Amino acid sequence: xxxxxxxxxxxxxxxxxxxxxxxxxxxxxxxxxxxxxxxxxxxxxxxxxxxxxxxxxxxxxxxxxxxxxxxxxxxxxxxxxxxxxxxxxxxxxxxxxxxxxxxxxxxxxxxxxxxxxxxxxxxxxxxxxxxxxxxxxxxxxxxxxxxxxxxxxxxxxxxxxxxxxxxxxxxxxxxxxxxxxxxxxxxxxxxxxxxxxxxxxxxxxxxxxxxx
Amino acid sequence: xxxxxxxxxxxxxxxxxxxxxxxxxxxxxxxxxxxxxxxxxxxxxxxxxxxxxxxxxxxxxxxxxxxxxxxxxxxxxxxxxxxxxxxxxxxxxxxxxxxxxxxxxxxxxxxxxxxxxxxxxxxxxxxxxxxxxxxxxxxxxxxxxxxxxxxxxxxxxxxxxxxxxxxxxxxxxxxxxxxxxxxxxxxxxxxxxxxxxxxxxxxxxxxxxxxx
DNA sequence: CTCACTTTGTGCATACGTTCACAACTACCT
DNA sequence: AGGTAGTTGTGAACGTATGCACAAAGTGAG
Numbered sequence: 001x002x003x004x005x006x007x008x009x010x011x012x013x014x015x016x017x018x019x020x021x022x023x024x025x026x027x028x029x030x031x032x033x034x035x036x037x038x039x040x041x042x043x044x045x046x047x048x049x050x051x052x053x054x055x056x057x058x059x060x061x062x063x064x065x066x067x068x069x070x071x072x073x074x075x076x077x078x079x080x081x082x083x084x085x086x087x088x089x090x091x092x093x094x095x096x097x098x099x100x101x102x103x104x105x106x107x108x109x110x111x112x113x114x115x116x117x118x119x120x121x122x123x124x125x126x127x128x129x130x131x132x133x134x135x136x137x138x139x140x141x142x143x144x145x146x147x148x149x150x151x152x153x154x155x156x157x158x159x160x161x162x163x164x165x166x167x168x169x170x171x172x173x174x175x176x177x178x179x180x181x182x183x184x185x186x187x188x189x190x191x192x193x194x195x196x197x198x199x200x201x202x203x204x205x206x207x208x209x210x211x212x
Numbered sequence: 213x214x215x216x217x218x219x220x221x222x223x224x225x226x227x228x229x230x231x232x233x234x235x236x237x238x239x240x241x242x243x244x245x246x247x248x249x250x251x252x253x254x255x256x257x258x259x260x261x262x263x264x265x266x267x268x269x270x271x272x273x274x275x276x277x278x279x280x281x282x283x284x285x286x287x288x289x290x291x292x293x294x295x296x297x298x299x300x301x302x303x304x305x306x307x308x309x310x311x312x313x314x315x316x317x318x319x320x321x322x323x324x325x326x327x328x329x330x331x332x333x334x335x336x337x338x339x340x341x342x343x344x345x346x347x348x349x350x351x352x353x354x355x356x357x358x359x360x361x362x363x364x365x366x367x368x369x370x371x372x373x374x375x376x377x378x379x380x381x382x383x384x385x386x387x388x389x390x391x392x393x394x395x396x397x398x399x400x401x402x403x404x405x406x407x408x409x410x411x412x413x414x415x416x417x418x419x420x421x422x423x424x
Numbered sequence: 425c426t427c428a429c430t431t432t433g434t435g436c437a438t439a440c441g442t443t444c445a446c447a448a449c450t451a452c453c454t
Numbered sequence: 455a456g457g458t459a460g461t462t463g464t465g466a467a468c469g470t471a472t473g474c475a476c477a478a479a480g481t482g483a484g
Contacts, residue, residue: 002404002408004407004411005401005403005404005407005408006388006404008407009386009403009404010388023430023431023432024431024432025431030388031388032388032390034472034473035431036472036473036474036475037471037472037473039431039432039433039434040433040434040471040472040473042432042433043432043433043434047432047433049431049432049433050431050432050479050480051430051431051432051433051478051479051480052429052430052431052432052479052480052481053430053431053432053480053481054430054431054432055432067411068407068410068411068414069410069411069413069414069415069417070407070410072414074406074410074413076406082299083295083298083299083302084296084299084303086295086299087294087295087296087298087299088402090294090295091296091402091403093386093402093403094402094403094406097403097406097407098407098410099403099406099410143413144406144409144410144413146406167413167416168409168410168412168413169409170405170406170409174221174305176218176222176242176243176244178244184409184412184413186405186408186409188400188402188405189217190300190303190305190306190400191217191221191303191305191306191309191311192214192217192218192221193382193398193400194286194288194306194309194311194356194358194382195216195217195220195280195282195309195310196214196217196398197356197380197381197382197396197398198280198281198282198286198310198311198356198380199216199279199280199281200380200396201281201286201355201356201379201380201396202280202281202284203281204379205281235460235461235462236461236462237461246442246443248442248443248444248445249441249442249443251461251462251463251464252441252442252443252463252464254462254463255462255463255464259462259463261461261462261463262449262450262461262462263448263449263450263460263461263462263463264449264450264451264459264460264461264462265449265450265451265460265461265462266460266461266462267462
């Protein structure tokens with residue numbers, strides 16, 4: 001389920017506040033879903049709650065972590081270190097969620113060799129050349145790749161990543177990537193998100209005009 | 213529908229290549245969906261195709277633009293001009309898709325006054341103070357706001373934007389925002405996307421172990 | 425021990441999105 | 455004109471996700 005990460009985050013915050021027991025109502029409210037939906041989602045993992053009481057926050061958190069595969073560390077390679085690539089590399093939310101950025105790759109000779117601090121603990125990483133992509137990926141044994149390149153380069157980078165054994169790709173470039181079926185591709189498109197908002201904005205405006 | 217922006221992008225590319233007629237098969241393949249799904253999506257807008265021939269690419273593109281509200285220009289305010297905010301401001305895909313970044317707001321005094329080039333045509337914008345948020349939003353009459361702040365500040369910024377009349381919000385901060393029902397909130401969470409990939413990666417690994 | 429109260433887990437009904445299959449329509453060739 | 459190939463639009467079947475409602479199970483007071 002795609003909502004597990006949300007529950008995971010909410011539970012993290014809750015346990016940090018020292019709360020030990022949480023009901024489905026509370027957890028659902030904090031996650032922005034209905035309590036019935038939440039209970040069904042959690043029952044998918046097993047019966048980790050106790051009736052009349054609620055869920056043990058820490059225990060439930062651990063179970064979700066296990067289900068999400070967050071008990072291990074996933075090495076991640078980022079290709080394309082422009083503004084977005086920088087933002088991703090610096091994003092603090094990765095380190096404590098089972099991800100470690102282990103490779104920064106760009107095609108721009110100007111950028112190669114530049115150092116970037118990744119994560120919040122100040123680890124330093126050098127930007128490496130696109131030519132060495134295969135070598136880098138094999139060295140760090142990355143299964144997850146992030147594409148933050150311009151649209152024109154995305155498909156080529158994708159093919160090369162897949163050739164090196166990468167099986168999960170997060171794509172920020174505004175193109176539809178084609179790969180074999182066994183590769184998981186997720187797309188995040190900034191313009192698309194705004195367009196969806198504009199769509200609703202416009203429908204709102206239309207409805208208004210009818211009323212007025 | 214959430215797939216309209218994809219069709220829009222694909223159609224843009226197709227018309228730029230001078231292609232005048234396109235069948236549902238072709239368009240579906242380029243968009244990564246099935247042809248039946250695409251036809252149903254398009255029939256939602258009306259009957260803009262001709263049987264036996266296909267769709268007139270330019271005409272269909274215009275109809276989608278109209279439906280998405282892209283025939284007008286939406287002013288957008290970005291709050292939080294860190295790495296991600298910069299990436300968004302520079303993102304070239306907005307300008308030619310009906311969006312204009314008209315406000316950059318940050319809380320950091322160091323950043324205020326700094327100039328940023330937004331879009332690809334080199335328009336220059338000054339970063340303004342969070343204190344002036346209300347004034348700025350009212351001045352440019354923005355209905356769409358982007359939150360790229362740290363998690364701790366997001367809810368406060370959201371409330372203030374809504375108070376100024378913003379009715380659509382794109383949230384990059386890793387928190388669940390609570391607002392009134394009439395405000396459209398979309399969330400893009402980078403860590404969540406990676407977690408979903410890791411989830412599939414792990415299941416893949418589990419299955420493998422069983423076989424081995 | 426019993427009773428009143430709380431909360432989970434789940435069977436069932438409903439709504440939604442997707443796929444299938446085909447009638448309706450167009451273009452073109454003979 | 456008639457027939458064949460190609461393509462859209464859509465009704466019907468299917469599967470999945472959501473919401474409802476309640477039995478099962480736990481807690482605590484008297």
